[in-house]
Amino acid sequence: xxxxxxxxxxxxxxxxxxxxxxxxxxxxxxxxxxxxxxxxxxxxxxxxxxxxxxxxxxxxxxxxxxxxxxxxxxxxxxxxxxxxxxxxxxxxxxxxxxxxxxxxxxxxxxxxxxxxxxxxxxxxxxxxxxxxxxxxxxxxxxxxxxxxxxxxxxxxxxxxxxxxxxxxxxxxxxxxxxxxxxxxxxxxxxxxxxxxxxxxxxxxxxxxxxxxxxxxxxxxxxxxxxxxxxxxxxxxxxxxxxxxxxxxxxxxxxxxxxxxxxxxxxxxxxxxxxxxxxxxxxxxxxxxx
Amino acid sequence: xxxxxxxxxxxxxxxxxxxxxxxxxxxxxxxxxxxxxxxxxxxxxxxxxxxxxxxxxxxxxxxxxxxxxxxxxxxxxxxxxxxxxxxxxxxxxxxxxxxxxxxxx
Numbered sequence: 001x002x003x004x005x006x007x008x009x010x011x012x013x014x015x016x017x018x019x020x021x022x023x024x025x026x027x028x029x030x031x032x033x034x035x036x037x038x039x040x041x042x043x044x045x046x047x048x049x050x051x052x053x054x055x056x057x058x059x060x061x062x063x064x065x066x067x068x069x070x071x072x073x074x075x076x077x078x079x080x081x082x083x084x085x086x087x088x089x090x091x092x093x094x095x096x097x098x099x100x101x102x103x104x105x106x107x108x109x110x111x112x113x114x115x116x117x118x119x120x121x122x123x124x125x126x127x128x129x130x131x132x133x134x135x136x137x138x139x140x141x142x143x144x145x146x147x148x149x150x151x152x153x154x155x156x157x158x159x160x161x162x163x164x165x166x167x168x169x170x171x172x173x174x175x176x177x178x179x180x181x182x183x184x185x186x187x188x189x190x191x192x193x194x195x196x197x198x199x200x201x202x203x204x205x206x207x208x209x210x211x212x213x214x215x216x217x218x219x220x221x222x223x224x225x226x227x228x229x230x231x232x233x234x235x236x237x238x239x240x241x242x243x244x245x246x247x248x249x250x251x252x253x254x255x256x257x258x259x260x261x262x263x264x265x266x267x268x269x270x271x272x273x274x275x276x277x278x279x280x281x282x283x284x285x286x287x288x289x
Numbered sequence: 290x291x292x293x294x295x296x297x298x299x300x301x302x303x304x305x306x307x308x309x310x311x312x313x314x315x316x317x318x319x320x321x322x323x324x325x326x327x328x329x330x331x332x333x334x335x336x337x338x339x340x341x342x343x344x345x346x347x348x349x350x351x352x353x354x355x356x357x358x359x360x361x362x363x364x365x366x367x368x369x370x371x372x373x374x375x376x377x378x379x380x381x382x383x384x385x386x387x388x389x390x391x392x393x394x
Contacts, residue, residue, distance in 0.1 A: 019348055019359075019361070020332065020361070022348075022358045022359050023310075023311055023332075023348070023358070023359060023360060023361035024311070024328060024332070025355075025356070025358050026311075026312070026351075026352075026355030026356065026358030026359065026360060027310075027311040027312040027315070027328060027355075027360075028328070029354075029355050029356045029358065030312045030354055030355050031312050031315065031316075040327070041327045041328040041329055042328065042329070043329075044327050044328070044329030044330065045327075045328055045329035045332055045333070046329075047329070048329050048330075048333045049333075052333075
């Protein structure tokens with residue numbers, strides 16, 4: 001119990017600014033407070049600091065303009081692409097046969113499946129990483145609270161819905177397995193979204209800004225990969241967001257042929273954090289020179 | 290005008306002089322007020338007083354007693370001393386002739 005409380009206090013302390021963390025850690029050690037009181041005291045300080053930090057408009061910009069819209073898109077995209085990857089995994093891993101290498105056409109299909117998945121993995125990681133950097137750059141003090149809300153929405157954003165792929169009875173061989181239906185989206189969300197976003201936040205909070213050349217290269221790489229995934233973000237919103245109870249998309253109005261132009265802006269929206277990171281790197285570089 | 294907790298913190302920091310830092314101020318405030326003081330309340334009050342120009346703070350040297358962690362040292366400014374004196378005077382005036390005056394155990 002003592003150790004658990006000490007760990008909680010330590011975890012809470014990590015949300016404070018480094019100099020304040022050092023001073024408070026030292027005070028706790030010197031005062032030798034009972035662990036429960038130490039947790040209560042540190043929690044009180046963290047809550048007061050958070051309340052103060054949320055008075056900054058940058059904190060709300062990071063949450064409402066960057067984190068939550070990205071989280072919703074990641075929620076849809078990660079599941080949509082995980083279910084698409086499930087087909088490849090089911091075909092090429094679970095039902096592997098040397099015939100997949102026999103003809104040039106079969107080999108081409110295999111290469112295309114691997115390449116598509118690799119691009120999707122890379123672009124998810126880069127979108128999430130640059131999103132994390134953008135969030136922490138806009139408001140470092142609220143970055144961890146924002147990350148918790150981001151993570152909650154990444155998992156909860158698709159609650160009560162499924163994908164067209166799962167709804168299709170022809171795919172039951174693949175999606176009858178919980179591993180493909182639930183497990184793979186979970187893995188995508190944890191390892192391709194949350195982990196890179198977390199590393200992005202840590203990168204922005206602890207290390208100096210990215211060099212201008214790296215920032216430009218990063219934005220270019222993200223733009224290139226985004227162009228390669230093409231209309232997939234649009235597809236994730238339309239076909240990766242299906243009602244569980246009725247056979248129809250969540251956004252019925254869009255699929256009935258009404259105006260879908262806002263969805264065309266989604267890939268641009270996903271690249272905005274990378275553009276922001278490059279712009280910020282350029283600005284820092286100008287300030288230093 | 291200061292708040293009463295701000296006054297307690299200023300008084301503790303002034304009493305401790307060159308050895309005023311988080312843990313020492315906390316102990317001094319608890320001794321004077323005879324009630325618990327939380328680290329959260331203390332540090333946010335120190336920040337507020339510093340913003341008002343009543344205190345200055347800086348990071349001191351690490352010590353072995355604190356596991357090698359530095360102290361956040363505190364010093365009352367001249368403006369802080371004036372504000373504390375004004376608060377004390379107001380309290381003394383307000384208490385003049387009242388039943389609880391000078392009933393300090």
